[in-house]
Amino acid sequence: MKNAAHKLNNYHVKEIMSKNVVSISPDTILTDLEGFFDKHKVHHLPVVAANGKLVGIVSHADILLLKEWGSDGKIKGINARNSILMRSNLVNDIMTPDPVTVKPDDTIGTCVELLLENNYKSLPVVDEEGILKGIITTYDLLLLAYTDFHQALII
Numbered sequence: 838m839k840n841a842a843h844k845l846n847n848y849h850v851k852e853i854m855s856k857n858v859v860s861i862s863p864d865t866i867l868t869d870l871e872g873f874f875d876k877h878k879v880h881h882l883p884v885v886a887a888n889g890k891l892v893g894i895v896s897h898a899d900i901l902l903l904k905e906w907g908s909d910g911k912i913k914g915i916n917a918r919n920s921i922l923m924r925s926n927l928v929n930d931i932m933t934p935d936p937v938t939v940k941p942d943d944t945i946g947t948c949v950e951l952l953l954e955n956n957y958k959s960l961p962v963v964d965e966e967g968i969l970k971g972i973i974t975t976y977d978l979l980l981l982a983y984t985d986f987h988q989a990l991i992i
């Protein structure tokens with residue numbers, strides 16, 4: 838059985854990336870960060886400097902690492918030490934700096950390879966100057982696989 842990998846190289850990141858990306862600045866206070874995830878229903882937030890350049894990425898999982906967990910596996914809250922951290926520290930302190938990125942003209946195949954090799958769930962899309970243009974997520978790839986767009990990929 839052939840897979841569709843060879844067909845993915847006929848399509849580009851710009852064709853399926855999310856273009857209206859919610860981003861945050863590196864000086865966002867951590868206590869405000871969780872609200873961004875809840876409000877916008879996203880799992881990854883690119884961190885963008887004032888000049889529009891991507892400087893990092895932060896995920897909802899990064900916030901979960903600051904939570905205090907009970908023996909039942911449920912979140913009890915933020916422990917005292919991390920509560921102080923969240924009130925006083927910035928996104929810059931917990932973000933992943935200089936994340937792996939893709940360009941709008943990169944192929945979907947290249948994107949999939951990066952996601953699989955690194956166990957990432959998203960990749961920021963930047964232009965040649967490092968300006969954020971979009972984001973591509975595993976969700977975007979699932980939409981590609983299971984929508985009408987997929988019909989163009991049928992082997």
